[in-house]
Amino acid sequence: xxxxxxxxxxxxxxxxxxxxxxxxxxxxxxxxxxxxxxxxxxxxxxxxxxxxxxxxxxxxxxxxxxxxxxxxxxxxxxxxxxxxxxxxxxxxxxxxxxxxxxxxxxxxxxxxxxxxxxxxxxxxxxxxxxxxxxxxxxxxxxxxxxxxxxxxxxxxxxxxxxxxxxxxxxxxxxxxxxxxxxxxxxxxxxxxxxxxxxxxxxxxxxxxxxxxxxxxxxxxxxxxxxxxxxxxxxxxxxxxxxxxxxxxx
Amino acid sequence: xxxxxxxxxxxxxxxxxxxxxxxxxxxxxxxxxxxxxxxxxxxxxxxxxxxxxxxxxxxxxxxxxxxxxxxxxxxxxxxxxxxxxxxxxxxxxxxxxxxxxxxxxxxxxxxxxxxxxxxxxxxxxxxxxxxxxxxxxxxxxxxxxxxxxxxxxxxxxxxxxxxxxxxxxxxxxxxxxxxxxxxxxxxxxxxxxxxxxxxxxxxxxxxxxxxxxxxxxxxxxxxxxxxxxxxxxxxxxxxxxxxxxxxxxxxxxxxxxxxxxxxxxxxxxxxxxxxxxxxxxxxxxxxxxxxxxxxxxxxxxxxxxxxxxxxxxx
Numbered sequence: 001x002x003x004x005x006x007x008x009x010x011x012x013x014x015x016x017x018x019x020x021x022x023x024x025x026x027x028x029x030x031x032x033x034x035x036x037x038x039x040x041x042x043x044x045x046x047x048x049x050x051x052x053x054x055x056x057x058x059x060x061x062x063x064x065x066x067x068x069x070x071x072x073x074x075x076x077x078x079x080x081x082x083x084x085x086x087x088x089x090x091x092x093x094x095x096x097x098x099x100x101x102x103x104x105x106x107x108x109x110x111x112x113x114x115x116x117x118x119x120x121x122x123x124x125x126x127x128x129x130x131x132x133x134x135x136x137x138x139x140x141x142x143x144x145x146x147x148x149x150x151x152x153x154x155x156x157x158x159x160x161x162x163x164x165x166x167x168x169x170x171x172x173x174x175x176x177x178x179x180x181x182x183x184x185x186x187x188x189x190x191x192x193x194x195x196x197x198x199x200x201x202x203x204x205x206x207x208x209x210x211x212x213x214x215x216x217x218x219x220x221x222x223x224x225x226x227x228x229x230x231x232x233x234x235x236x237x238x239x240x241x242x243x244x245x246x247x248x249x
Numbered sequence: 250x251x252x253x254x255x256x257x258x259x260x261x262x263x264x265x266x267x268x269x270x271x272x273x274x275x276x277x278x279x280x281x282x283x284x285x286x287x288x289x290x291x292x293x294x295x296x297x298x299x300x301x302x303x304x305x306x307x308x309x310x311x312x313x314x315x316x317x318x319x320x321x322x323x324x325x326x327x328x329x330x331x332x333x334x335x336x337x338x339x340x341x342x343x344x345x346x347x348x349x350x351x352x353x354x355x356x357x358x359x360x361x362x363x364x365x366x367x368x369x370x371x372x373x374x375x376x377x378x379x380x381x382x383x384x385x386x387x388x389x390x391x392x393x394x395x396x397x398x399x400x401x402x403x404x405x406x407x408x409x410x411x412x413x414x415x416x417x418x419x420x421x422x423x424x425x426x427x428x429x430x431x432x433x434x435x436x437x438x439x440x441x442x443x444x445x446x447x448x449x450x451x452x453x454x455x456x457x458x459x460x461x462x463x464x465x466x467x468x469x470x471x472x473x474x475x476x477x478x479x480x481x482x483x484x485x486x487x488x489x490x491x492x493x494x495x496x497x498x499x500x501x502x503x504x505x506x507x508x509x510x511x512x513x514x515x516x517x518x519x520x521x522x523x524x525x526x527x528x529x530x531x532x533x534x535x536x537x538x539x540x541x542x543x544x545x546x547x548x549x550x551x552x553x554x555x556x557x558x559x560x561x562x563x
Binding site for chain 2: 011013014016017019026038093094095098117118120121122123124125126127128129130131132133134136137138139141142144154157158159160161162163164165166167168169177178179214215216217218219220221222223226228229230231232233234235236238239240241242243246248249
């Protein structure tokens, strides 16, 4: 069984982002980039499926400009077998990514596609659901546990009130939530080995997909700043202030 | 122009997030319909019919939708979307699951987690954990939108008398089956709807220590939340998580205990009216957003706080 796992290159979660002065977006020049944390969980899950003997091959895919290759190399160093890079400098929105992934799925025929539930840059939380829709596949979103056997998967999902368990027919799309696993660090030997693993490059044109954005971003603003920093000395003073000054209790 | 709101409900009653989604839809000013899709869900539809400003309730009542799975619900949303300019749903795990699936089937973008309606085709949505606000414009024929509840004050649940009209449900997609749920039982208000929230972080040191927060929550009728660090450490289940990748809350009072204030946590609570931080590290970033901070050992301060609440608050 082949697993396709999608990895996105995003601004590292520790970076305090800056809105560009011309309000067209967020400053990305000279900013540390990393794999989207939920996608790391996706790569880890694919590796665990292979270690359990459920998966036989793991293909890591990233879409975007040339540096996405680094993100694919990270996945290869963790344990993916080979990479696919859909090269484009165009802005990619979730629907376009879903269409491109669908085209790659048609070539690769995986049984499972794993994506992070959300990218920490655009915070959309859409691509996995859209891909499942376009393929006509089942979707196990916000997964915290996956068991695959006999052409079916039992997926535990993180929902607002707790946990929900669904049974899905394969092939399926999974999107990962935090508690699915703890991603491993790539060892030095594996980082070296990853350099020799193949990455196939393709373009949206070759895949027959028009990736043009559907939403126009008119402007990007900084949110209003909070005025914080006031300290109180004791619990007694806090309760008094909350009662008489803030009037919230 | 008419707009459709996908109701969040448990068949017997409506979830409060529905009222926030209706508020966002009302900002457009068109005729407003609500879809209640479930099984034996007429009581929820009757509640939806009473929402102020709702003109019609569509009732999709079918055993297939007993536990609405995205694979089965999305085709219904797609079928109905043709008659509307906009379809709104709350940004809940249910809304997030089905709306992108429906959008892709319609070949339109989905607009996630809006915090403001600028015009019929233009909306504001937070990106980068709320550290930037994007104003986006959609040219798609129908706009599928999820709504951040904390950004739109709930409309009154009473005062309307909409007609209820049955709508047919496409059959099961046959891709997925509901197997069960383990839902937390709590007497406390829901995190996203509570007027007061008290959350614990890694500083709580263990799940057992969360009882210190429970005692204060009981006094204040507050919900209890947690930072991602506390969830990652296994102190509490994921549904407690407040933050970029958990729940977004904006209560009147948010009390952060033993939480340093990572970007991704601030994303989930910085729109609260009043923020209190209790942390032993006076350099913790949480103090920069806190209206009232106490620097000190939470294990000493929490019992004092509980005693003071007993003394000062009736």
